[in-house]
Amino acid sequence: MITIAVIYGGMSSEHSISCISAGAIMAELPREKYEIFPVGITQDGTWVAGTTDPVGDSQLPSVDGGREVALSVNPARRGELYDPNTGEVLATVDVVFPVLHGTFGEDGTIQGLLDLAGVPYVGTGVLSSACSMDKEFTKTIARAAGVPVTREFILHEHAEVTAVDDEVREYLGLPVFVKPARGGSSIGINKVESWDKLADAVRSARLYDSKVIIEAELIGDEVEIGVIERPDGELVASPPAKLNGTSDSDEGFYGFETKYLDNVVTATIPAGYDDELNEQLAQLSLTTFRALSCQGLARVDFFVTESGPMLNEVNTMPGFTSISMFPQVFQAAGMTYGELLETLIATALERSAQ
Ligand SMILES: Nc1ncnc2c1ncn2[C@@H]1O[C@H](COP(=O)(O)OP(=O)(O)O)[C@@H](O)[C@H]1O
Ligand SMILES: [Mg+2]
CATH class of the missing domain: 3.30.1490.20 (ATP-grasp fold, A domain)
Structure with missing residues (x-):
């Protein structure tokens, strides 16, 4: 049995999306293999014992409260989640899946805490999380690695x-x-x-x-590619997803309303490009992943312009609902949502064993 803490919610504008992603992940993890300890982070930053169904019938779910939880940073108490009010240990976890987007989730802060706690976790470490979250540093590093970016x-x-x-x-x-x-x-x-x-x-x-x-401005198809790291370190790039309808939206680009409210954008997966362009996109995704020292997973977003692909940005904890782009591009490559999760967790555990 692997005891896994799934952390969701958080102090970012993407709180609800995180709850939905975490709900989908917990619904998929096989109970005969994983014992799940859900941890919710409220919008004001309190850690509480969560639920394996953080969405329920809510459209914009949120973490509203519950029994307070803390993660021990004492090496002698590695992986312990306890109630700071009573000291009672609630679980001792082997691995953490921080299903958190944006500030305090994808920017290296929680990764630093987990490093201090000595607990392995799914996804990338402190430096690459911080660099990938920062569009200035992402571009500086990508440019130095020869990945085309715009001015x-x-x-x-x-x-x-x-x-x-x-x-x-x-x-x-x-x-x-x-x-x-x-x-x-x-x-x-x-x-x-x-x-x-x-x-x-x-x-x-x-x-x-x-x-x-x-x-x-970048002009051309907007495409998204998933990259994952297998437990043996091999990197795999997914086929590209091409977004349709982003520039026809009211905002004129893939803005917040267009992303989450308007339902006008669809994706073509795989994008339908020739082998040469597919290969070029895969290689550029892998180069970007390596240049930023990413680990575990990332979604690498490009525009296919007249002069070829140009990097737009990198997401180290992309949306993870079963209909999100990241799981979908791997499904297109023959990897189920469940297999994808297993691979990410196995990679996290393997890294800690080294
Ligand atoms: N330089 C650009 N040229 C054209 N469209 C852009 C450019 N930068 C951003 N956009 C549009 O805005 C959207 C959001 O920008 P992005 O850089 O991906 O930020 P976020 O991290 O908020 O997703 C993109 O998906 C794209 O539609
Ligand atoms: Mg984006």
């Missing part, structure tokens, strides 16, 4: 929007995409078609992050 300008904390002077404007060209450097789910992102709208867009991105990335 950008970084507006660092405290920098005034006037730093985007005529020279920068000419370099980027219109339209530009203005994004929080460490965001997700398209929240705080705006497409700017005239420079007089830039200041507003920067203000709206800064609601989520003091650092803002201003990017030249």
